[in-house]
Amino acid sequence: MPLPAERAPDETPSSDQLLARDIRALRKSRGLTLAEVALRLGRSVGWMSQVERGLSTPSIADLRAFADIFAVPISLFFGHEVPNEHERGVIVRAGRRRSLGSSDSGLVEELLSPDLGGSFEVLRSEFAPGAELQSVAHRPTEEAGYLVSGVFDIEIDGVWHSLSAGDSFRFDNKPFRWKNPGSEPAVVIWVVSPPVY
Known part of the structure; x- marks a missing residue:
C-alpha cells in the first residue's frame, strides 16, 4: 500500500502568512480599503499590500495599531507558532x-x-x-x-x-x-x- 505523499513545504503557511490572512480578513470584514487602513496607520498602501501578502512583517507597534483599528485584542495576532510544522494552519491544540x-x-x-x-x-x-x-x-x-x-x-x-x-x-x-x-x-x-x- 503506498504511503501518502508528504505535503510540499510551500503548502504549509508560515506564521507571517497566517498573520497576513488574519489582517486581510479583519480589514475586509470591516469594509475598509487598503488605502483607508494605510492612512490610519501612517503607512503606504504598498506596505499594507505587502503585509497582507505576508511579504512584510508588522512591528509590535503596528500590531497595536491594527488592534485599535479593528477593535480586537492584540493577543489575536499572536499564537501562530506550532511545534509541528505540518499542523500550522490546520490543527489547533x-x-x-x-x-x-x-x-x-x-x-x-x-x-x-x-x-x-x-x-x-x-x-x-x-x-x-x-x-x-x-x-x-x-x-x-x-x-x-x-x-x-x-x-x-x-x-x-x-x-x-x-x-x-x-x-x-x-x-x-x-x-x-x-x-x-x-x-x-x-x-x-x-x-x-x-x-x-
Whole structure:
C-alpha cells in the first residue's frame, strides 16, 4: 500500500502568512480599503499590500495599531507558532488556542480556527454566570452556536430564546443580545461567517 505523499513545504503557511490572512480578513470584514487602513496607520498602501501578502512583517507597534483599528485584542495576532510544522494552519491544540477576552467582561473566547483566512471562524465562548450583553449587537454575518454546557438566553431580532445544553441556534444578519441567567458558566461553540474577530 503506498504511503501518502508528504505535503510540499510551500503548502504549509508560515506564521507571517497566517498573520497576513488574519489582517486581510479583519480589514475586509470591516469594509475598509487598503488605502483607508494605510492612512490610519501612517503607512503606504504598498506596505499594507505587502503585509497582507505576508511579504512584510508588522512591528509590535503596528500590531497595536491594527488592534485599535479593528477593535480586537492584540493577543489575536499572536499564537501562530506550532511545534509541528505540518499542523500550522490546520490543527489547533487545546493548550495553544488564542484567547480573545478576559474574565472581567464576563466573556472569554478562544479561537478554535487556526486563523481568520477562511470563510468562517469557530470560537469557544465561555459566559460567566450573570454575564450579559446589554446593548444589541448587529453585524453583517451569519452565525450559529451550540450550547455545550450551562444555560444560555439569546435574543435574536427582538425575540428571546432560552437554551439548555445540547440546544443550538442560527441567524443571519440580525440584531442579537445574550445573557447567562444560570449559576454556572455557559459554554457555546460559536461559528461566524465571515470572520470578524
